Amino acid sequence: MKLGSQGLEVSVQGLGCMGMSAFYGPPKPEPDMINLIHHSINSGITFLDTSDVYGPHTNEILLAKVSITSQLVVTLVQWSCFEGWDEGEGGAGYKIWGRFADGQMNVCGDPVYVRAACEASLKRLHINCIDLYYQHRIDTRVPIEVTLVEEGKIKYIGLSEASASTIKRAHAIHPITAVQLEWSLWSRDVEAEIIPTCRELGIGIVAYSPLGRGFFSSGPKLVQTFSQGDFRKHLPRFQPENLEHNKNLFERVSNMATQKGCTPSQLALAWVHHQGNDVCPIPGTTKIDNLEHNIGALSVKLTPQDMAELESITSAEAVKGARYASNISTWQNSETPTLST
Template sequence: MKYRNLGHGLKVSAIGVGCMPMIKGGNILYGEAADPDEAIKTIHRAIDLGITFFDTAQIYGPFQNEELVGEAIKGKRDELVIATKFGFRFDGNKIVGVDGSAANAKASVEGCLKRLGIDCIDLFYQHRVDPNVPIEETVGAMADLVKEGKIKHIGLSEAGPATLRRAAAVAPISALQSEYSLWERDIEEEILPTCRELGIGFVPYSPLGRGFLTGSIRSLDDLPENDWRRNDPRYQGENFAANLKVVDAVGDVAAKHGASNAQVALAWLLAQGEDIVPIPGFKRRVTMEDSAKATDVSLDADDLAKLEAAAPRGGTAGPRYGEAGMRMVRL
């Protein structure tokens, strides 16, 4: 495994593990339900391969995903970088809104630490910007948690350029997590340059287009009835058909390299800068092992040009979320 630096001295494996799909049931389902035993074996195998970076969040489950990750890393904590996220308000297990208040930051970290079974979170993100709470208040509370030794690094998710600047004026921001892939490139215009100006590393989630770029999904019939992606605008009707051209281009490059589509899509992201660390989601060892090999795929100028032609910025058909989801991103 190769390693990269995000912001402010945070060193991680060049490929991380998105743990969201790993719980059985829960509130966000991709594909068939996960087998928790296989999910834990996937984390163990990732550690064996040199992967150090594991990403979870309060809302996955909610809460169950952090518990599973905590169980998996027991006795294996050394050298790992564990990232989790807060920023929502709950009524029991039901998410009832965003909450970026200082009080929620300080209360949430205690639950996260307990579920993960650790005494310090390596990277603590605000999951979504709360438009009703100044980012200075949120990041100020997170900076207090650094001073208290409960977290090591501060992260934001889906923050826009102005928010990033205001946040960085309060405390060092080590990472921004936002969607980025061959079919979602809008961050290249302002957000990624702002991160680089401020020394903030970038962590792409959904780097495989929620599985679309792998080529394993050729119609909605390939997805279970309760799959979250059945509501994804880019998976609907004419959008689905139009977006297959990106998959076909990825497949052509993959065939040239004797690689998988997933490896090529991740290699493309890795080629966009040394400060980029994608976190594809896994629940099985076989897919994790495949994606981990992306660090060995070197795309040449012809490959990059072919992918650029098929997937230019703004070229994907359909928005990445429905209306409610879009109102919560890049604030």
């Protein structure tokens, strides 16, 4: 599929690689993850999403160890994505987030830092050019016009979790190819302003966590699998007072999935795919069985009535709990200061 209007082509579904190395518990065994990535590529899922913040750096190092044949077109998507293990066709994306200081992650959009981070990622990934490079989170201290500089080391520019106005300002300076955002049956706030803005400007949409961070795969029992260090333990929607309420959503989606002859996760993922041909979801997994399940979602066909029913089940009023806890810095829908003249 074509992602955005600048010429980048990606597989219709991607693979989020974050959970292989960070945030969802301890890093997974490297040989297993390399196997999984190869299986993804051989199955036609060649849009891989990574970031220098995953580990930090260990996810990039893992992906660099994947052996790619010259026949494959590999597109590595944002959250940091990159491409280019072979000489190069296809598109890839990579995310820049920020720098670590005193054990804390700080968003940094300073051009000097962005340039250094890009060069460091190129070195870790063993590539010469990044096809799609996202600003993982927006630095609210630095005008977006300053951050977006051309260095010849990337082909396409993306943003993640930016506000509609920031997207417009950035696109006016340099064409934005893709915006990455959280979009799923229970995270639909982006439909009000950000999705329409992307479509107005011809910007591709990359949906991360399209399965509700695993909720629509396993339902409430998912929390029983959270290991030490899994940050989902702290998310409001997975807290007992909200989980019991949200259990009803999963049951209703599950019942509908049974009627459609698919699993709840496939139904939830199919809903994202049916949002339009400008949308590419990037579900993450660390298991080949789950990868196959996600690929199966491409065969699920939904009618307008199915879409409407799903959306009524998971309306904003029906979901209990915010996306993030109030004490977690997310830089969601971030605004940047105006460039002084």
